[in-house]
Amino acid sequence: THQWRGLIEEYRDRLPVTATTPVVSLLEGGTPLVPAQVLSERTGCEVYLKVEGANPTGSFKDRGMTMAISKAKEAGAQAVICASTGNTSASAAAYAVRAGMVCAVLVPQGKIALGKMGQALIHGAKILQVDGNFDDCLTLARDLSDKFPVALVNSVNPVRIEGQKTASFEIVDMLGDAPDVHVLPVGNAGNITAYWKGYKEYAADGLATRTPRMWGFQASGSAPIVDGAPVLKPQTIATAIRIGNPASWDYALAARDESGGLIDKVTDRQILSAYRLLASQEGVFVEPASASSVAGLLQAHERGLVDPGQRIVCTVTGNGLKDPDWAVAGAPQPTVVPVDATAAAERLGLA
Numbered sequence: 001t002h003q004w005r006g007l008i009e010e011y012r013d014r015l016p017v018t019a020t021t022p023v024v025s026l027l028e029g030g031t032p033l034v035p036a037q038v039l040s041e042r043t044g045c046e047v048y049l050k051v052e053g054a055n056p057t058g059s060f061k062d063r064g065m066t067m068a069i070s071k072a073k074e075a076g077a078q079a080v081i082c083a084s085t086g087n088t089s090a091s092a093a094a095y096a097v098r099a100g101m102v103c104a105v106l107v108p109q110g111k112i113a114l115g116k117m118g119q120a121l122i123h124g125a126k127i128l129q130v131d132g133n134f135d136d137c138l139t140l141a142r143d144l145s146d147k148f149p150v151a152l153v154n155s156v157n158p159v160r161i162e163g164q165k166t167a168s169f170e171i172v173d174m175l176g177d178a179p180d181v182h183v184l185p186v187g188n189a190g191n192i193t194a195y196w197k198g199y200k201e202y203a204a205d206g207l208a209t210r211t212p213r214m215w216g217f218q219a220s221g222s223a224p225i226v227d228g229a230p231v232l233k234p235q236t237i238a239t240a241i242r243i244g245n246p247a248s249w250d251y252a253l254a255a256r257d258e259s260g261g262l263i264d265k266v267t268d269r270q271i272l273s274a275y276r277l278l279a280s281q282e283g284v285f286v287e288p289a290s291a292s293s294v295a296g297l298l299q300a301h302e303r304g305l306v307d308p309g310q311r312i313v314c315t316v317t318g319n320g321l322k323d324p325d326w327a328v329a330g331a332p333q334p335t336v337v338p339v340d341a342t343a344a345a346e347r348l349g350l351a
């Protein structure tokens, strides 16, 4: 039997590690590339979902974190810090446990999903709720890591991008070549930067014949890249991407322009509709921010931007269990029945 060894071991020769780097891993990566039947039918394309919620802490952040924590350990760091809308902090907290390090996290007050807060807590992170938004948290985290002995593990740390680029390798390894289009949510813009780097590296080394067009989608109340200016008070129900001044803004523009792609925005209503479609039609439960890739694909299709017959991969970045509020909201209460087959069958419409 062969178990996936984690992305550092699987792609060691393409990552900045040496034989002496201490590998801190939860065997992240190797996530499912699931054919999306309903989305394929609706768009006339071959659509796949890269299900990143299947990573150990439930989001794509584990790809960057195995690298960031391994390199921090190699450098002798005893403490790490991050700003986060929730997933980065959950991941940093878990990997810090594996590394025997202290983890500090800065989160925007009241704006992180309960499941993510629970992860940071149970893994023993030191949590500060900042009176501000994610952008303020990142400013503070950078300042702390400049002035105090604590390593920054946000995606402004280039080794995070190195780890995250492996998702593109997995997709090409699975499909035999790059897709025509790759669609993903955009928040701080590290992930679109990482995927584009991965696709370019594989093409440059002859492991893919081409690169895909990169399509990124922001939430319309937090769409600084689309609107062309930082958003001071970003708003969206997709708290993971509630970011007004993305750190990797320029890299996201480069990914868009070099790939002939686009960065656009989708409304919260479109995000929630894609969120429900993914769960009810494809059987894939993601968190709201993750559904913005699929919402974007459907919007592009409605606008006539999707040529039929293309191969399209949508990354769904985080697990639905992290933020189940939107699954429960507005849903009818389950009916209470006695322990009686006839009564239960009646309620189920079976009798």
Ligand code: F0G
Binding pocket: 059, 061, 083, 084, 085, 086, 087, 088, 089, 155, 185, 186, 187, 188, 189, 190, 191, 192, 240, 241, 287, 289, 290, 317, 318
């Ligand atoms: N989807 C999810 C579920 C996320 O948690 C994030 C970012 C993104 C998409 C956007 O990715 O920032 O690389 O463009 N979450 C960060 C965090 C900000 O703190 O967990 P990006």
